[in-house]
Amino acid sequence: MPPRKRAHPAERRAEILAAALDLFAERGYRGTSLAAVADRIGLTQQGVLHYFPSKDALLTEVLRRRDEIDEQTFAGAAREDALATMERLVAYNATRPGLVQSFTVLSADSVTEDHPAKEFFVERYRRMREMATVPAAGLTAEQTAALLIAVMDGLQLQWLLDPSVDMVEIFHGFAALLRNNQNP
Structure with a gap:
């Protein structure tokens, strides 16, 4: 060679x-x-x-x-409609289970003391909460953002453990529920 x-x-x-x-x-x-x-x-x-x-x-x-690739892929869309952007991201993630698995494992591991990725995840979730603010009845936009991220991550974990869990369809249904309950 x-x-x-x-x-x-x-x-x-x-x-x-x-x-x-x-x-x-x-x-x-x-x-x-x-x-x-x-x-x-x-x-x-x-x-x-x-x-x-x-x-x-x-x-x-x-x-x-x-994350940079995701931001480029969905550039501008997040500011227009956070729910639709997150729905597209969940669908996109369904096409790359290895990365979703790596993300899920590393994000869980990062809560331990001195984990090398801890600061990455702290900052990432902060940015995600800022991007995903959606007003909904009975919740602040910040609370809704945290809930959206928790649902997305929780569905990814369930999907990894049991691929029959249709995370795309379930997240779509959750987004529709939030849309129907948005503050006027």
Whole structure:
């Protein structure tokens, strides 16, 4: 095999993130090794560790990249109709169970002390609550946002455990319920 052309560090990081994103989506976090990420792009495991100090750090960056992709995919829509945007996001997530599984596991793990992804999730949920504010009868917009996120994450967990749970249809029904109960 000819020697690999040396890439710019930012390009190499992007290449590693893209490979890890694909592998985590295909195999989940636990089913993906750093060696598999390295093999996917023709690097050694040490080469990956040069850019990301650990598998946890790589996953945190993959999740951050996943959020960037989601934000680009749904750019502008969130400000127009938070409920419709979240409905589209739930449907989109149904097409990538490996990433949903990685997200679910890592978000739950992040509540432990000194977890490397804790700050990522604290900030992510804060941003999500700001984006998902929807007025509903009897609740503040902030309370509704927290409830929407809890329903979305809870449905994802149930869907991962039992794929017969139709998270897309159930979330759609929940969104319709909120629309019918919005404050005037």
